[in-house]
Amino acid sequence: MVRILVPAALAAAMLSLPAAAQERSIYDDVKLEVIPETHGVAPYPNELVLLRIRGVYRPLVNISHMIQPSLANFGWTNLTRDTATDAEFDGFPAKAFERTLAVFPEKTGDLVIDSFVHKLTVVDGDGYRDINVKSPPITIKVATWQGPGGPKDPNQWWLPSSDVRITDQWSGDPNRVPRGETVRRTVTIEADGVTAEQLPPSPLMRSPGIISFRGPIDRETRVTETGPVARAVYRWDMRPTTAHPAIVEPIDIPWFDTKARTLRKAVIPAQRMAWAAVDAAGAPAVAKADEKPSAAALSGAGALAFLIGLGVLLVGREASSGLPKLPPRALLALRWAALRRDVAGVRAAVTRLARDEPGPATRWTGDPAVRAALAELDRHLFDASGSPAPDLGRLARTVRKARSRALLASRSKASGLAPLDGPYRGA
Template structure:
């Protein structure tokens, strides 16, 4: 009897031992949870402000009811969300599991090893007894950010740092820059689009300054759209432009340096050069007559006086000027009497074309340049700049033109005639 009890006790102990071992070796579904943060650097260390895609990926066997991802404070990083979180179905050791993925774009702000803390996924899962709270953490990671070597780079104060996968430039004009109507401006719109860049990383508006061109900077727009490959930023720059001289002028090309994050080298995007010139036709017609224009008899009187002055010069040939004034000169005087700023400016341009050699002198006179600059400001924005006195400006141009004609008059030779001195009676 005692022997039988001992055998039974030993058998129970052996069964209990094997049962405990089996229970110890069984894996719970709550152990099959995993969350990791994976930076996509393509095998190279990024430079400061260069985009890195950070993929947060989780796989869970338990049935999830509620999920909330807590992001660490990304010190020394700028960041932006891209697309919506994505759910998917996975398989873990032959068992069905639920997958979760979020992708954000991060931008390291300095060089050196930078730590990215743990992401925490707070889950409410369903088991046999109801719901159960579960927290899953990713391991902290360290991102090595390279130091820029060579000219340019993120620390160069003379050059904008633009690391991008692709940069595109489009250049649009509201009218033909080779045929700008007299007294008008054309709007130039330059759009720069950069991949892997946030809106605040786009460069400021370039300085559109070239000899012989008047340029007025307009509004600047910035926006950004999210794509699965990263943000795409766009900047739109505008200028209102017009020729400032009689001769055609060239708007010089502008180079925008950028770092190609795919080829790992510096490149240059170019805003192309463009020729600008006034249209050959006359000044554009106005919509309506000005209410403060002088009366018709004053206009006729001005035309008559201009005709008589030209006729007198034709008969006398005085002062070494052309014997007959160009038509543009009369048109300038008439436009001054009428108070027509656009026609006045067009007439001055025609006058300079008619007598190019003299125009190089009188158009360079400081008082002429100042007066024409004031007139151009008024033509560009009549509300911001009042109309200058066209009659006074006409007198200033006439006086400068007279001095130019005297300067161009050939000097009398001091040599005796070839056939000897002239005999006087």
């Protein structure tokens, strides 16, 4: 009687066990885990963290599908295709699965990544069986930045990267810019461990004596096994605005070195810019074919040409005859270009006038009216938005008046020498 009751009790106990306990077999030889690569330090917000999702399965897998959690509080991108390789599980042959994600924590604190679920269809005898393999949830501790220059600093761009590289290229020689033309500056920034959206916006290329117009920006992200690599290309069309050489100031690009755990700076280098030398004649540009001067302008131009010829005849006698000094050629060229409505000629004449008279030019080029007029002229010449042409006659008059005031101010300075015809104050 006892022998009959014992097998019956064992059968009843087996029926009362949960289904998972009854199914303990080769199907329990499965494992899925998520391993964050933080290299033993707590990352800062927006810093790259590689997630390695690894599974090892002893059953023969026929169909697999990975269900990814929402990854709340993280930005992410998939880096590589899923890989399957041969492995061992407790000494038995098995298959290994791996997927790599790049995640970027978006805030500080303890951020939880929920379970990944791998849905598998495995071979079971002469049929198939569905099983779900879950990874344990993990927590990533994201550090809070201490001090200035961190992720929340409104005055500095936050760029956490393992390496930042800058290249600087010019379409022509910035030390010899042709008169009235621009050269294009192209700066390329590459950074490892970030996406293109994390690179800074186009810097402001502003320096005294330089005018620049921002060009198109290209951004791209290249995916590698070790993380994303971002690239941004910035462009500017630039030219000098004074007769004297000017310096384009260097620009610092701050970034956080994720390997050394310290702030660094990548530098867009300084560059000297200057106009190219003009020929000895210094002839202004030819008038455009569709700009026909009026009869009054032609009459005035004829009179001006007569005066120029007379000045050439008298220039050799100027020192001995006591005649007043003739106006410089650049000033005459400015009037002539304004009469012909030659916008480029006016700009070239103003530049040459400032170069020929460096002393007074330091005064009249800084005049607010002159600066505003030249800025309007440069916008028409070089801005792609198509600004209207300014009043060239008014611009020429503004320059002449400012130059006259500058000459008068320079002559009114008291001389350091004693007067020749005053009373002698010797002992």
